[in-house]
Amino acid sequence: MVIISKYLVPRGYIGITIFPFIFLKYYNLKSSPVLMNHEKIHMRQQLELLVIPFYIFYTIEFVIRLIQYKKWYLAYQNISFEREAYYKEKDLNYLKSRPFWSFVSYL
Template identity: 50%
Template sequence: MIVVVNRYLLPRGTYGMTLWPFILVRDSRLRKDPVLINHERIHLRQQLQLLIIPFYLWYGIEFGLRWLKYGNRKKAYSNLSMEREAYANETDLDYLQTFRLWSFIRYL
């Protein structure tokens, strides 16, 4: 896990983002935020299990479909299966110890 601090690489209002193999954070203080880092580490594991490029394809297609469904980008983002899994488990700092293959499917 490589954490990069750079506020210019992130969209406005975004505190963290995972782009394999990097976790990007807006502020150096966020490097020590265990919940944010765990959320992004869950995305790293999702990306790895889907062999990285298919992760981005799935994420993009699902985002597009949800945007069409809800007509709202924020609502589409918050209903993505991969985001729902990460948000649901971000406070469980041991979640990655029990992480199962394709577990995000439960959040579709």
Template identity: 55%
Template sequence: MIVIVAKYLIPKGFVGLTLFPFVLLGSEKGRDNAVLLNHERIHLFQQRELLVLPFFLWYGFEYLLRLIQYRDRKLAYRNICFEREAYANEKSPDYLKSRALWKFISYL
């Protein structure tokens, strides 16, 4: 995991963004946030198992579907299967050691 602090590249309202193999953080404080880094590490695994480009296509398509479903940007974002998996397991530092392949599917 390559961590870069790039506050001007992070969308407003977010603290981090993962673009395999990079984790972009909005501030230097994020480097010390184990929960945030674990959340982004989960996204790295998701991106790798979907070979990166399909991850972003799925992510964008599901976001649009959730936006239609919920009519709320934040609620749509939080209900993307990739985000649901990451938020549900971000406080478990050993989660990725036992994570099943394509586990995000169970969060659809």
């Protein structure tokens, strides 16, 4: 389910997925197939890890990357979940053939 709210999406981002919702900052973003695919990849990742463990792993990896890179955005971009989503967001058929736990190869 997609929810449009500029107040629920953190500053500096245009979308965020918190199972089972995709929050977008603006309504017109809903028509972006690349952005929607990116967020759906995150939805699949969350389901594979049974939601709560996804957020635990995401947070731990973010902290590690922040220590490693010392810059917020660079740390964010290098989280394995984000690397997979950014790398495959333009492949609109990716989720049809995505192997289980595919994000592991992006560690």
